[in-house]
Amino acid sequence: MFQPEWEALPRGELARLQDERLRRLWERLDASPFYRGRMAGSRAARAEPRAALSDLPFTTKADLRDAYPWGFVAVPPEAVRRLHASSGTRGKPTVVAYTDGDLAVWADVVARALAAAGGQPGHRLHNAYGYGLFTGGLGLHQGAERLGMTVVPVSGGATRRQVTLIQDLKPHGLACTPSFALRLADTMDDMREGRGGGGSPSSLAYAVLGAEPWTEAMRDRIEARLHVKAVDIYGLSEIVGPGVAIECQEEQHGLHIFEDHFYPEVVDPKTGVACPPGTVGELVLTTLSKEAMPLLRYRTGDLVSLMDEADRPCRCGRTHRRMSRVAGRVDDMLIVRGVNVFPSEIERILLSFPALAPEWRVVLTRAGDGLDVATVHVEQQAGAIPENLAAAVAGRFRAELGLSFPVVVEAPGALPRPEGKAVRVVDQRGQAEGARA
Ligand code: DLL
Helix, strand or coil: CCCHHHHCCCHHHHHHHHHHHHHHHHHHHCCCCCCCCCCHHHHHHHCCHHHHHCCCCCECHHHHHHCCCCCCCCCCHHHCCEEEECCCCCCCCCEEEECHHHHHHHHHHHHHHHHHHCCCCCCEEEECCCCCCCHHHHHHHHHHHHHCCEEECCCCCCHHHHHHHHHHHCCCEEEECHHHHHHHHHHHHHHHHHCCCCCCCCCCCEEEEECCCCCHHHHHHHHHHHCCEEEEEEEECCCCEEEEEEECCCCCCCEEECCCCEEEEEECCCCCCECCCCCCEEEEEEECCCCCCCCCCEEEEEEECECCCCCCCCCCCCCCCEECCCCEEHHHCEEECCEEECHHHHHHHHCCCCCEEEEEEEEEEECCCCCEEEEEEEEECCCCCCCCHHHHHHHHHHHHHCCCCCEEEECCCCCCCCCCCCCCEEECCCCCHHHCC
């Protein structure tokens, strides 16, 4: 553990610390143009800050966009040391500001995350998250340095060169998206075949994968192909970037949320009312130590459930509560002909067929009758495929999800490979018939 004094804090002490930090947060929010004035009625929250939280308003992505770029910054401009931004694929980007103190906390939580994954001082980390405004590259980078690792800052792309670097520099750890980890595995296989096959597995022992949804079936494939222990890392730019939560290598079961810095709630996305432990709802986070851009009850849009640590403490010794892996996003749920389905369900079913590769996407189109059609395109593994595979997969979708998805099995390498996060849902419903790809 990188910071056992915080990560294994007895829960009673943790609760006291959270109350104290929430009281300080109320003061800090007054310095934020967005929250100023809004918090006036909440002074009563001083006595029991955690209990009072559920009566306070949520903050949404739309609030951040409306206040773009500086409306949430609670410190003078000269105290802002760095800016990052979300990709903005769903609209205007969101700018996030950090003080020196924020950067130090961020490095600490990522160092904790890397240590939870198996990282140690002196290890080398191959960091293939994108560097730049995206928080993945620099976030993992500074956390690895904080832990005392040697960082290879390769960023994304140029997969063959990355494989060569892994062979030559022999890193212990890999940090990238799960989809890129599989691409590295494919390229390693191609390059091995080019040399006439054989060769030992790489030096990699663990992989810190996140920034996009993935499933247990995907983990099995990655671990088998790269010979690593793969753990799930979660985070979002608005709160800090990577390092909000991480699975530990001991259990690989649920992600510990670093609760001394990020206060979690899970609420029903429709009513905003708290969900009991074990029930899936929207993750809501309050920052407990952020200086430049403190956020109150931020609605992440990510669907998770909280596990109750009192029932079964984690073998790793961390006392911080765990959440399930992200089941999907509130806005990513597909509603096809009235049936709700998450992309993670589709992936789980596809990967139960060994002949299929973990490269897939759903293309939404509108049929002549005005009804939506979701066609699943999935790549086959190299080599022969069983007869009627597409029909068998479509049959499984019907049986398990109650949905008639047309299924197209594509040749290996046929689907596009975007740089950065995987694109699983392609919505072509608004496009004219002839303009479709
Ligand atoms: O993706 C931060 C990050 C970088 C996390 C590297 C992990 C590793 P954003 O670009 O702001 O930040 O995107 C945040 O990505 O709200 C989730 O919907 C999704 N996401 C992040 N991690 C996971 C994960 C980074 N482990 C958004 N599983 C979040 C599923 C994830 N979804």
